[in-house]
C-alpha cells in the first residue's frame with residue numbers, strides 16, 4: 001500500500017479566487033456522529049493547509065496520521081470525495097493481514113509487508129481493535145505445484161516471515177480437518193481484520209492530533225498560482241489551489257495524492273505522470289452458508305501463479321464469522337462500480353484508449369477467459385473450491401453476488 005508522494009511547490013503567484021468557507025466537513029466514523037476536533041498542531045484557516053492529502057482510504061489516512069504525528073506543527077487536511085471515509089478498496093477487500101511471504105526477498109514490498117503486519121497487530125492491540133490471528137495454509141493439490149510451493153516457502157524464510165512450516169497431509173488435516181492437499185505451507189502469522197475499522201481509527205488519531213478531514217470534496221483541479229499575488233497573504237503561503245466539482249477551493253503548500261482507483265487521474269491533475277494507468281477489475285465473492293462454516297477454520301489459499309500472487313480463489317474467514325470464497329477477477333466497466341452492470345463511458349474509453357488493455361489481454365488471454373467462465377458459472381468456481389474442500393457443493397453457497405470489489409491492475 002505505497003502512497004504516491006506528489007510535490008507541487010515552486011513559484012507562487014497570483015492567488016486565484018477567495019475561500020469558499022462552505023466546505024462540507026466529514027467527521028467519521030459514523031455519518032452524522034462528529035468527533036470532537038482534536039487539539040495540537042498549527043491550525044490553518046478552514047481552507048488552507050501546509051499539506052493536503054487527496055483520498056480518504058487507508059493509504060491516505062495512514063499517511064496523514066504518520067505525517068501529523070511526526071510533524072505536529074503542520075496543518076494537514078485530507079480531502080475525500082465520498083460522504084464517508086474508507087468506502088472503496090479499503091472497505092471492500094478480503095481483510096487479510098498478509099505475512100509477506102510472496103514478495104521477492106529484499107524488495108521494498110517484502111520489507112514493508114513483513115514490517116506492516118507486525119505494526120498492524122501492534123496498532124490493533126494498542127487501540128483495542130479486534131483481529132484474529134487465524135493463520136493461513138497455502139495448499140498444493142497437484143504434484144506439479146510442489147516445487148513452486150517449496151520455492152515459496154524458501155522465499156518466506158528469506159523474508160523473515162515468522163513461524164513458517166512446510167507440512168504434510170496429516171498436519172494439513174490437523175489444521176484444517178476438511179481440507180485435502182499433498183503439501184502445504186503453514187503460516188500462523190497471517191490474520192484477519194476489518195481494514196475499514198483500522199482506517200477510521202487512523203482518521204480519529206489524525207483528527208485528535210489536529211488534522212482536518214473534508215468529505216464530499218471531489219478534487220477536480222489542482223494548480224499552482226502563476227504570479228506573485230499582490231493582495232492575498234494566503235496566496236503566498238499556500239500557492240497550490242485545489243478545486244472540487246462544486247467550485248470550492250482549498251489551498252496548500254504540498255499535495256500528497258492517495259486516490260486509490262483514481263490515482264492515475266489525480267496524479268495527472270497534479271502535474272505528474274499518470275502511468276501506471278488503472279485497469280479496473282471487479283472481484284465477486286461467494287459466501288458459505290452459516291451451517292457450513294465449520295468446513296473452514298483459517299485462510300486457505302492455492303499455490304499462487306507467480307504473475308498474480310494475490311489472485312486465485314481463496315477461503316477467507318471474516319471478522320463477523322462469515323466465510324468468503326473468492327474473489328475472481330473480471331474486467332469492470334466502472335472503476336468504483338460494484339454491480340455487474342455499473343458503467344462509466346469515461347472509464348471504458350480510458351481502458352480502451354489509454355491503458356494498454358490489448359497488451360494485457362494478449363498476455364493473459366487464457367487466464368481472463370477462465371475468470372469470466374468462473375464468473376458466469378457458479379459450478380465452475382465450486383469445482384475449483386472442491387480441489388481443496390471436496391465436501392463443498394453448490395447448495396452450500398448462500399449468495400452468488402455477495403460482495404463486489406475492484407482490483408487495481410497496474411501495468
Ligand SMILES: Cc1cc2nc3c(=O)[nH]c(=O)nc-3n(C[C@H](O)[C@H](O)[C@H](O)COP(=O)(O)OP(=O)(O)OC[C@H]3O[C@@H](n4cnc5c(N)ncnc54)[C@H](O)[C@@H]3O)c2cc1C
Pocket residue numbers: 001054055056057058059060079080081082085086087088089090091092093094095096097098217218219220258259260261262266283327405406407408
Ligand atoms: C478484491 C480485493 C481484495 C483485497 N484484499 C486485501 C487483503 O486481504 N489484505 C490487504 O492488505 N489488502 C487487500 N487488498 C488491497 C487493499 O484493499 C488496497 O491496497 C487498499 O485498500 C488501498 O487503499 P487506498 O487508500 O489506496 O485506496 P481506497 O481505499 O480505494 O481509497 C482511495 C480513496 O480516494 C478517494 N478519491 C478518489 N478520487 C478522489 C478525488 N478526485 N477527490 C477526493 N477523493 C478521491 C476515494 O473515494 C477513496 O476513498 C485488496 C484489494 C482488492 C481490490
